Amino acid sequence: MLALIRKDLQIEFRTKETLASLLLLGLLTLVVLSFAFDPASELRAEAAPGALWVAVLFAGVLGLNRSFLSERDNDCLQGLLLCPIDRGTIYLAKTIGNFVFMLAAQMVIVPIFVFFFNLPISSALGGVLLSLALGLLGLAAIGTLFAAIAVRTRAREVMLPLLIVPLVVPLFIAGVQVTAHVLAGKPLDTVLHWLNLMGGFDAVFLVVGWLAFEYAVEE
């Protein structure tokens, strides 16, 4: 599994294609949304969690769309399937890789989000990062499975969001709720039920992806 993750990082380090696209789309979304609200308005602070998670979703789907493109060149996915490892291990390695790329992009996007929306982040930082980590893990778990299916289709750029977005709605609602509560200064234990929902969602879809990946890549 480590060899697979290392290979994905090596290719990304060389091309910087996925990270650059994730960052660009995430930042553009935040910039556009930040200009939609009056800086003096209270609405701006209330809309901030939604804006952050919209940026996460857009950037995440774009990154996931790219995640199997390198495997499509020269039919490298077949090469992976020929390796003496089970398909579930390939799924977990690709999921971890996608999670790492999305998390790395958020490390840049979150400070800019705080700047644009002028948020009191210091006490809320832990909660925001925890919810982002859980949200990105769930997005990676679902997205990796469906990206493997979508990469074989002609309309993969359209197909992937159509497959993923309806499924991640509960995860993103929970993410928005956690972010909104912690940014409003409420303690983390008031949103434990949302965090539990996100954790449960991640666990379920990691197991489903691990079990179903074999059928997703089979002809």
Place this chain on the structure above:
Amino acid sequence: MSGPVVEGRGVGRRFAGVTALRDVDLSVAAGEAVAVFGPNGAGKTTLLRLLATVLRPSAGTLRLFERPLEDGGAQARRRIGLLSHRSFLYPDLTPVENLEFYARMFRVPQAAARVRDLLEQVGLAGWAHRPLRTLSRGMEQRCALARVLLHEPDLLLLDEPFSGLDLDAGTTLSGLLQRERARGSAWLMTTHEIGRAFELCTRALILVRGRLVWDGAINTAQRDQFEERYRTLTHGSDLALSHHAGADP
């Protein structure tokens, strides 16, 4: 190994209602070199992909290395090498990086030395550190050959391995295949180049419309008979069976 490397009984494969392969009985022993002939769409590539465990049979039973494929074939794959039309190599990585990646996946001992040695053997030592996307098709195919041999497979599956190779590379490939056979590897090779097949193989299969219609020994003395039989079995419709100028006697 005493038993057969490949043993299939009634093997079939369907794709979305289309039968690509049906009712194939096949046994291949260690060290055997088998040429697989057939018109386009006869099921040759499907047969190799089934043996590579990339596809699962829709019908029949398949045993590799005297074991059923209970674990999805993960253990068997450790001993299989598939050379396809596509190289399975990452264009953004160099030949060394590509081979080191596959060496890690197959847990090849002393990987760095093995990679260096193979790149030398396929004539890519001077190109080892350039991104694969900058190499020619023939060079990429040489690198793919190194990938296939990396883990010293006991079963080599070669899908038209000479396509895209220049004369030198073709000679190198022939030499490497003969060395692998001397080591005890079995191989199945699909080809339309009858000269190459008779030069390298001792047995041939003919597939027509997914069925194995002929399976027997070949040697150069009987080549004309074989060609006649092939044309009869395929109703003389196969234009792809070619006489490779460099390989024909």
